[in-house]
Amino acid sequence: MKNLKYAIGIDISMKDFACCLSVIDDEQDVKVKATHKFNNSPVGFKSFLEWVNRHSKEALPVTYIMEATGVYHEQLAWFLNSNGKAISILLPSKAKSYLKADGAKSKNDSIDAKGLARIGAEKKLGLWTPPSKQLYTLRVYTRQHQSITEMLTSMNNQLHSIRHGQFPSKEIIKQLKQTIRLFEKQLEELEVVISKIIKTDTILNKHYQNITAIKGVALLSFAVIAAETDGFTLFDNASSLVSYAGYDVIENQSGKHTGRTRISKKGNSRIRRILHMPALCAVRDDQPQFKNLYDRVFERTKIKMKGYVAVQRKLLEIMYYLWKKNEQYYPTYQSEKIIAPANQGYT
Secondary structure (H helix, E strand, C coil): CCEEEEEEEEEECCCEEEEEEEEEECCCCEEEEEEEEEECCHHHHHHHHHHHHHHCCCCCCEEEEEECCCCCCHHHHHHHHHCCCEEEEECHHHHHHHHHHCCCCCCCHHHHHHHHHHHHHHCCCCCCCCCCHHHHHHHHHHHHHHHHHHHHHHHHHHHHHHHCCCCCCHHHHHHHHHHHHHHHHHHHHHHHHHHHHHHCCHHHHHHHHHHCCCCCCCHHHHHHHHHHCCCCCCCCCHHHHHHHCCCCEECCEECCEECCCEECCCCCHHHHHHCHHHHHHHHHCCCHHHHHHHHHHHHHHCCHHHHHHHHHHHHHHHHHHHHHHCCCCCCCCCHHHCCCCCCCCCC
């Protein structure tokens, strides 16, 4: 038997990460060679590489596999990339589905790391490339914008409640108004910065011009989609993007039983949130393919929100294809007829 490659699964959390180093041979047999846990810190990263070098004794290709777990995986991923390591980052839904199909029933850090190592050993995964600094910075600002918007909504609701109470407090009303003005000013400042990031970057600005040709898709909606998808670098096709955003459909039907069909909502809620208003605008402005889609879904279900959600999903798919093809939107654009190129990069 001849060993073919090493695969290192990494299950990472805020404080530490569990690792499993496995090797696969020419008979497709995967064996665990070593496991360990390290601190999620620069010191831990260096110790991790030393550990890998000690246990990968043969001159074989080595690939590192981890899940996209919020922000906790980012520092390690950038560290490994800067050291010339081959990294694959999986969407959590993909890893979970594979491990479940493989018969995994229990879940903990060690089991997840072993499962990721097996995936890396058995499959040829796409390699991760770091997002551009612009996209990473854009994500920080768009998430801050959302946080402040949510706090502003809460303050306005509180102000409304106090004003209409039996004994309104002038002091509290004054404080709330001051806080509201502060939040509004901060939102304006953030939008100026977001606009500058996009419009001073040649590549981002080109995509921005192409995609915002869709009525209803404006600066902020474009910025959120670009930032939350890392310029769509994690997605080989529109279906995986739809799943990542939580727009994939879950059916409940067996035999004579027909249950409720709905979207999973197991994905990036920021994408679904930001596409709500563009979908309303797309239908209201009577853009043919969006209005027709809404009408078909509403006629079938008699539920307006299902029609709008279908339009949100359609918008996301079209944005994906426009980005991949580097084309501008036009009213008769049909995304389902286009196969996106294999380019996974920021450009």
